[in-house]
Structure formats: C-alpha cells, structure tokens
Amino acid sequence: MKQLIKILLTAIFFIKASFPVFTVELSGKNFNDWTAFSCFMASQAIKMEAFKDGERLSSVNRDIGRLYVTKNRANSNKFESTYFAGYPLKAGSQATIKIDNKVSFVLFAHPKPSDSKEKSYAWAHPNKDIALIDALKRGNKAVVEARSHTNKITKDSFSLTGFSKSLEMLKKSCK
Numbered sequence: 001m002k003q004l005i006k007i008l009l010t011a012i013f014f015i016k017a018s019f020p021v022f023t024v025e026l027s028g029k030n031f032n033d034w035t036a037f038s039c040f041m042a043s044q045a046i047k048m049e050a051f052k053d054g055e056r057l058s059s060v061n062r063d064i065g066r067l068y069v070t071k072n073r074a075n076s077n078k079f080e081s082t083y084f085a086g087y088p089l090k091a092g093s094q095a096t097i098k099i100d101n102k103v104s105f106v107l108f109a110h111p112k113p114s115d116s117k118e119k120s121y122a123w124a125h126p127n128k129d130i131a132l133i134d135a136l137k138r139g140n141k142a143v144v145e146a147r148s149h150t151n152k153i154t155k156d157s158f159s160l161t162g163f164s165k166s167l168e169m170l171k172k173s174c175k
Contacts, residue, residue, distance in 0.1 A: 029169055032162030036169035040070040043163075045156035048086075052152050062087040063120075065144065065156035069133060069167065071174040081124040081132050083107050085156075088119035088149040095122045095146035097132070099139035099160075105132045107144070122146060137164045 028035040034043045045065040050057040063086030072078035083095060092111035098104040107122035124132050136142060142158045 029166075030162070031165040031169070033159040034162040034166035036166040036173065039073060039170070039174035040068055041163075041166040041170045042066055042068050043158050046159050047155075047157040049155045050152050051155075057152070060087070060152065060154070062154075065154070065158075067142070067144070067158050069136075069170065071170050073174055077130075079129050079133055080126070081107075081129050083122045083144050083146070083156075085120050085122065085146050085148070085154065087154075088116070089122060090147045090149050090151070091119070093122075093147045095144055097124075097142055097144045099135045099142050101143075103135050105135070107146075109146075119149070133167065136160055137167065139163075 028037040028041075033046065034041055043066065048060075048062075048065055050060040050062075063084075065086050066084040068080075068082040068084065070080045070082065072080070083097065085095075089095070089109040091109060091113060093109045095107040095109065096104050097107055105124055105128055107124055109122045110118045113119045137160075139160045142160055144154075144156045144158070146154050146156075148154065
C-alpha cells in the first residue's frame with residue numbers, strides 16, 4: 001500500500017511539475033487572425049468547404065484546417081510552411097494555396113505516410129517557403145485546395161490579417 005501511495009504521489013508531482021511548462025509553451029500572442037508562439041505561428045480556417053464530384057457537401061467529418069509557419073532556431077532565415085487539413089490527405093497528392101486569387105504555391109502531402117499524423121499534413125517545398133511567406137505577408141486571404149484520401153476536394157479559406165505582425169513576433173521570440 002505504501003508503495004502504491006509513493007507511486008501515485010510521484011506521478012502527481014511530475015504531472016504538476018510539467019503542467020506550467022505545457023501552459024507556457026502553448027500560450028501565444030494574438031494578432032487578429034494569427035497567433036505567434038515561441039517558434040511557430042498558426043491560424044485556423046475561417047471558411048471550410050468540401051466537394052465530391054463537383055457537388056458541394058453540406059457537412060464533412062473533419063477537424064478545422066490550420067496553417068502553420070515554423071522558424072528554425074538554428075538558422076534564423078529558415079522557415080517551414082505547413083497546412084493541416086484536419087483529415088487524411090490522399091498520399092502523395094498536391095494541395096494548392098492561392099493568395100488573393102493571384103499567386104499560388106504547391107503543398108505536398110507525404111507520399112508514404114508512416115503514421116496517421118503524417119496523413120493530415122502538406123508542406124511547401126523548402127525552396128519555396130520564403131516566397132510563400134512573402135506572398136502571405138502581402139496578401140489578405142489565402143485559400144488551400146486539397147484532396148482527401150476519399151477523393152473529396154476541400155477549400156479552406158484563411159484570413160491573413162495579423163500575419164505580418166505575428167511573423168515579426170516569431171522572428172524576435174525564436175532564438
């Protein structure tokens with residue numbers, strides 16, 4: 001019995017000791033529709049649509065789409081742009097992000113995802129991250145069009161209000 005109490009108290013100590021770190025790590029600074037954290041920034045879709053064979057679907061079972069920009073601590077000029085679809089993407093597919101319906105970039109889904117987490121993400125080509133981020137800074141709206149593993153097409157719209165301020169905070173806070 002004493003051993004069980006000791007184990008429970010130790011577990012409670014570690015849970016309580018790690019909780020403030022978790023809270024601090026996930027607290028961010030909001031800039032309108034974007035939030036800057038220590039080494040990444042994020043925004044969620046303001047509008048989500050889904051289509052099957054050209055017909056708009058009234059509802060789809062999925063999480064909210066999100067865009068992320070992550071800064072590399074080791075290289076202050078290196079960023080990674082990521083889209084979270086909120087559902088499994090078609091393996092090896094290409095999503096498109098259009099800024100203000102003028103300029104577009106390709107986002108790549110993992111060709112052979114090894115776990116369920118990898119199935120829901122698409123990344124910009126590393127050589128295109130800076131150009132994509134520059135376009136996002138100048139834009140007002142971004143729309144990501146992607147294909148699910150069931151061949152549904154989704155269109156997630158993101159507001160870019162606050163993107164530039166969030167990016168500046170990201171550059172300052174991630175050292």
